Amino acid sequence: MTTRRSLLRNGVMGLAALAALAGCVPTVDYRGYLPRGDDLQKVQVGMSKSEVEALLGSPSTTATVKYHGDSFYYISSVVEQEAFFKPEVVDRQIFAIRFDESDRVQSFANYGLEDGRIIDFNTRETPTRGKELSILQELFRNVGRFDPGGQGPGAGPMGPGPF
Template identity: 50%
Template sequence: MRRILAFSSRLLLPAAMALTVAACSSNIAHRGYLAKPGAFGQVREGMPKSEVEGILGSPSTTASVNYQGDSYYYISSTTEQTAFLNPKEVERQVIAIRFDQNDQVASLGQYGLEDGKIVDINSRTTPTKGRELTMLQQLFGNIGKPGPGGAIVPGRTPGSTGPGKSGP
């Protein structure tokens, strides 16, 4: 019996350590547009839109307003998640290609995570009456407080006028 316990403990400890290390490793996910290496280097100003689509493929999104020409955006991001924690974006790349009214490349722009800005769409809050209670305040807030019958008096029954007396 001792030999079995010694053998199983020798296997159990390395297995537990391997599981612990595996649980703490990070999971990397690539999302969005994945370009071929050197594809963006082939795009030049004056190139027609059809050639850009032939080299890069379909864009992630386009500009919704065609004011002075169309715009294509190729967006990719890399996120990293460790164990049960929230994923964190570690890399973002946005390639903006702007076209003129003749559908020729007018300008190129490349933006990263450091170029992004957090936009607070709605920072206003609606005021409400009262106050916000924590979970513990909600659970224990009524301990020691009188109920609808009045004050807490030892020996008093609900509806009575004093100790040991009954009400009308």
């Protein structure tokens, strides 16, 4: 009877250990679209925009501002997440094609994760110039600036003036 209980307990403990280890295995997520390497090598300077789109398919995104022509971007990312931790981008490939005013390929380039920086568009924070103060600095920033005589600007019940 006791051997049966110990076997059952060991089996349950083993399953719990396997479940804990399974939670540590990263989840890999592939996002975006990057054309095959042999298709990318077929892109040539002077090709029309429609030829590029027929060869590579629709781009992931295009330039939002046409400065000296349009641009196509084919973007692919690999994101890993372990358990409940924040997802991390481990690889990113971008194939950028710049067109001139007549919609002909002017230049193209490959970029990787090391060529850029990650920007979080969803922080809902606006960076400002100047000093960022801690809570203690905010509380004590006026220590030593007290004017008991009330002779400074804005002194008196009615603001600056003879009062």
